[in-house]
Amino acid sequence: xxxxxxxxxxxxxxxxxxxxxxxxxxxxxxxxxxxxxxxxxxxxxxxxxxxxxxxxxxxxxxxxxxxxxxxxxxxxxxxxxxxxxxxxxxxxxxxxxxxxxxxxxxxxxxxxxxxxxxxxxxxxxxxxxxxxxxxxxxxxxxxxxxxxxxxxxxxxxxxxxxxxxxxxxxxxxxxxxxxxxxxxxxxxxxxxxxxxxxx
Numbered sequence: 530x531x532x533x534x535x536x537x538x539x540x541x542x543x544x545x546x547x548x549x550x551x552x553x554x555x556x557x558x559x560x561x562x563x564x565x566x567x568x569x570x571x572x573x574x575x576x577x578x579x580x581x582x583x584x585x586x587x588x589x590x591x592x593x594x595x596x597x598x599x600x601x602x603x604x605x606x607x608x609x610x611x612x613x614x615x616x617x618x619x620x621x622x623x624x625x626x627x628x629x630x631x632x633x634x635x636x637x638x639x640x641x642x643x644x645x646x647x648x649x650x651x652x653x654x655x656x657x658x659x660x661x662x663x664x665x666x667x668x669x670x671x672x673x674x675x676x677x678x679x680x681x682x683x684x685x686x687x688x689x690x691x692x693x694x695x696x697x698x699x700x701x702x703x704x705x706x707x708x709x710x711x712x713x714x715x716x717x718x719x720x721x722x723x724x725x726x727x728x
Contacts, residue, residue, distance in 0.1 A: 536593045547587075550596060551580055558604050565608050575611060579603045652702045660695025667692055
């Protein structure tokens with residue numbers, strides 16, 4: 530049976546067609562989701578919500594040839610929302626707004642958290658080792674200054690200095706990226722930024 534026929538049956542409330550479509554797409558969506566989210570339970574919940582949304586909105590499906598565009602857009606938006614909640618910061622919303630301005634309606638679903646992640650990691654890796662280690666352990670792994678000092682065999686004051694100077698240097702390096710620069714406030718003010726960014 531073609532995907533077109535399955536979609537038509539789905540629109541007519543056929544649960545068997547829904548199950549077949551799930552089997553066609555779930556594994557691929559899960560694989561893509563895990564490349565960003567990393568936590569399998571969270572990824573499973575995201576995929577489940579996407580298919581629940583598909584069922585709820587089955588009667589409004591316009592493209593009867595393929596569900597790939599719908600599911601891909603839903604997954605990208607779900608991943609973005611997932612990280613918005615994780616970051617729990619209006620600064621990330623500002624980043625999204627900036628990207629929306631540059632990429633209007635037809636491109637909004639393509640806003641990628643991966644862009645933020647790659648830029649941040651690339652610039653952190655350019656910092657001196659002591660500053661890089663302090664930022665990663667503090668902001669990405671959520672360690673306290675004392676825990677960082679113990680792990681790196683440094684004094685707490687040395688850790689504080691490395692973190693302070695490192696964040697200052699990172700903000701300066703990130704200033705060359707207008708679309709991402711507002712996000713640097715997250716690095717300064719958040720306790721940690723979730724290890725999934727660094728994985």
